Ligand SMILES: [Zn+2]
């Protein structure tokens with residue numbers, strides 16, 4: 787059973803992901819406006835994992851809860867010291883999944899992307915990732 791570790795940049799927050807296989811994680815890019823704002827860049831990059839596979843091992847993140855602009859409530863967790871974005875989840879997925887910010891993993895290459903969401907909002911200069919699924923809209 788692979789255990790992946792991650793943290794914020796100041797390491798006040800640390801976590802473990804205990805996946806049965808790395809294939810249980812679904813990493814995706816999301817080009818929606820809300821992800822652009824939350825990540826502070828031109829897309830969001832998260833790995834969807836079963837909720838029970840995620841364990842905080844150090845620190846308590848700060849939570850920010852807001853409507854994403856299309857009626858869904860999104861929970862986002864950050865380090866209150868350095869501000870690193872750790873994870874997010876929507877109301878619908880709350881009891882079952884966590885979306886881990888892939889850059890917070892100690893080895894971000896462990897979970898390569900399987901798809902892209904909100905491709906209609908892709909930055910004009912950004913190429914498509916080859917050999918993954920592409921959806922114009924919804925993040926599921
Ligand atoms: Zn931190």
Ligand SMILES: [Zn+2]
Pocket residue numbers: 816817818819820821822830904925
């Ligand atoms: Zn998004």
